[in-house]
Structures are given as C-alpha cells and as structure tokens.
Amino acid sequence: MTGNISKAVASASVSNFVILKSFNVSIHPPKAPNIIEVLWKPHPPHWIKCNTDGSSTAHASACGGIFSNHEADLLLCFAENVGKCNAFHAELMGAMRAIEFASQFHWQNLWLECDSILVIQAIQNFSIVPWRLRNRWENCLRITRSMNFLATHVFREGNTCADVLANVGLTASHLRVWLDIPDCVRETFGKNKIGLPFYRFC
16 A cells, blocks of 8 residues: 555656756755754963954945953954945954054054954955055054964855944944943854854755
C-alpha cells in the first residue's frame, strides 16, 4: 500500500512539473539560507577599539562611533550629522572623527572597525577618497602613523551599536558625545560585552 502511495505522489509531482514546464515556468528548488554567526570581538589589553558607521538618506547623512577598552567598557561614543552626502562620505567622516578623538585623548593603540570595505581600502589608497575630504583624510592617516593602528572590516551585524548611533546623528543638530552608555545602544552594547552572537543570513 505504501509503495502505491509513493508512486502516486511521484506521478503527481512529475505531472505538475510537465504542466509548469509547458507554461515556460522555471523551477528552482528552495535554498536554505547560509547562517553566519557574527561576534563583536574584544581586543588585547592596552588597546582601544572604535566601531564606526555611516548613514545616509535622501535628506541627510550622519556618522557614529563607539570606543571601548579591552574589558568592553565604554569610553566614549558619538553621533554627528555631516550634511547631505553619500554613504561612503558618511562612513569616512565616522572613521576620521574616531581617529581625531583618539588623538585628542592620547590613545596610542587604536583598533578601528567598520562595516565599509571601501573605508578599509581608503587607508591604503587615499585616491578613492572624495576631493573635499582628502586633506582631512591625509591628516588622519598622518595621525595613525604616530600610533599603533589597526583597521578591520566587520559585518554590519557585528557593528550594531555604531549603526544605531549613526542613525541618531541623522536628527542631531551638532556633534553629540556620550561618556556613559546612551539608552539607544544599551541593550546591544550589553550583548557585545558578554559575547552574545548576532546572526547574518546570506
């Protein structure tokens, strides 16, 4: 009996396939998504880590960043409206602001992390930086040569705090700086601190 049922199901499936094919309907079996576990990575003692991000809409652009020490304690975070520009411009502004803050506070071991591959590439090749940012960008690179500096890419799921701060910057009228954890990133920052993962679906 079971064999007859299996044959009937197989026959129906073949019939459906033939009908769909006669109407030139392409058949694509569903694909399971790849799931990548993304963790915010802590850093070695004596290093300061800053995650930065940029945000851009049709009306405004902004950047944000968050500094932490090797125990994943907050040192400083910021959000800034940078006017109307594209996303790459906003991302660069976030990286430059982070480097300038590190210099201001004499943090000599800086790990910059962002979800823009172009920003990482711009550190090696400043010719891709827009002209109106190039002088400031070169000044920032000069600062990094006087410190221990590392820049790496992270998936956006591992950069959530900086992303939230960049979105806060869209409605800011001036540079905003926090020395305590703002409510908008408190939950995500807590997850990073205790090593809870985020998930990326590809």
